[in-house]
Amino acid sequence: MRAAGAVLLVAHLLIVGWLMLRPRTVPWVPAANFRPLATIRAELAHGPWEAVQSLGGAVLLLAPLGFLLPMAAGRLNVSPLGSMARTVFAGAMVALAIELLQTAVPGRVPDVDMAILNTAGVALAHLLVVPGVRSRLRRKEDAPARPTPTITRVGIAPQADALSGSRTYL
Template sequence: MQRQGSGGNAAVVVRVIGFVLLIAHLLLVAWTGLLPRDVAWVTAPNTVPLAGLRADLALGPAAAARPIAGGLLLLAPLGVLLPMCDGRLDASRWGSLTRTTAAGALVSLALELLQTAVPGQVVDVDSVLLNTLGVALAHLLVVPAARVRLRRRRESPEGRPQGRVVTGNERAQGGTPRIPRVPIAR
């Protein structure tokens, strides 16, 4: 099955680069997130949504900025790398956002569940929420604008649209036949 607007060799190169960067990022996240910590005590797991964020904000905005920013930024690159691996320029905006956000939530949940077996690491539901929000925000900020730019670039090297874009499947089969309307006989 051919993807819509596959774009030839350039699209394959972008997908391969996206896949390599995705694997590198996931390995880095796994290494940092699953590293055992030597601590004298371990806090209780946070299973109440937003309780940890409220506690951080109670300490003041400056103290809360680091854990909140860290939670938002940890998996944010997935919001760009997952659609990059997919390689579709004509994908639905909401469908792409939904797929990417769901995948980011599942990766974050898997990371939190794996942390239960690591000494010094505890489960925090707020981490899952922040990581998922970070993936969604990164996707919203980068992917739609990048797809529009790449579509314009695909249509014309000068940036001027030159009519309808013909996909590879249409080139192989020929254009869509145009049949003139015939009036109904009385």
């Protein structure tokens, strides 16, 4: 489970890096946004459906980190609040790194609202997936072992004969 989580995490980060850090050829570039919630308010002014369409990608971009990071860690018995805090912090740092790296890429501009939405996607995915999966895996791990089947007509052999390893024929 841990190895699969690490491989999927690296693959996802490579895809996100390729999507977000490659240059774009555009005739003009909007100004960088360093005011929190300015882009979100501007998109909501166009209507809720348009806002969902344009901002939904930012929420979904890093959302898989919400369950891939705990999956790569591979721990079942951890504090839910601690796990959430670690995952959201790591997601926020990845989002911040992407926004900072975009300053050096032609055609890309940093936007603090995209980092906020990316972090919200990580938190939402963690809340929706991780607690349920962890509880299911814990139940599976704590399931009692099945008792050894016995045949009722055949009694248990005497302990000396069964465990001694010596063969007595008389």
